[in-house]
Amino acid sequence: MLTNKLIDSLSSQGWYVWDGFLALSDIQMIKQCLPKTLQDARIGYRGSLQENKTIRGDQTVWLEPEMGEPVIHYLDKMEQIRQALNCQLYLGLRDFETHFCRYPKGGFYKKHFDNPKGVSRRKITTVLYMNELWKPTDGGELIVYDHEDNHLFRLEPVAGRMIFFMSEEFPHEVLPTETNRESITGWFLTEKKL
Ligand code: OGA
Ligand code: MN
16 A cells, blocks of 8 residues: 555645545445444543534444454554554554544534544544545535634545544534535544543
């Protein structure tokens, strides 16, 4: 796997977009492993986890190797990336947690950081998009800002595209989507997950 561009880009600008990270057939196979019912997404951390539909409107399920071979394959790929990042960027990434997300029509996620205040266990955010028929009128783009809240870029959530960014450097938001919007979000962590 060619991780040179990812590593160069993360160290110079803090983010990288990898188009064609997974083939459409791999994405379809992962979708087939997922349970029919998902959980309403929550915000906050451990003790203070809460549902808040005014901030985010997606549903999620954590990915587990028990879901099947296509999920194992994905987790293996992310493990190889974790090791490459540690070897070359010395980030001390110790684990990876990842969930599938579905935003129904009208769903969005207001501007946020991926760590609750005072916590920095999520170091790098990864989002793999799974929308094979996405078109501009569908909305649901990701908007990434810098620390001064300047708009940096807008990303269309098209299937196979993966974005990596430093979790603590970029506030970001998901614009309202007009159709079901599917993705796998993950985080490389500085501590082992529970
Ligand atoms: C998140 C998130 C972005 C996206 O799940 O924390 O910001 O484009 N996702 O789905
Ligand atoms: Mn986020």
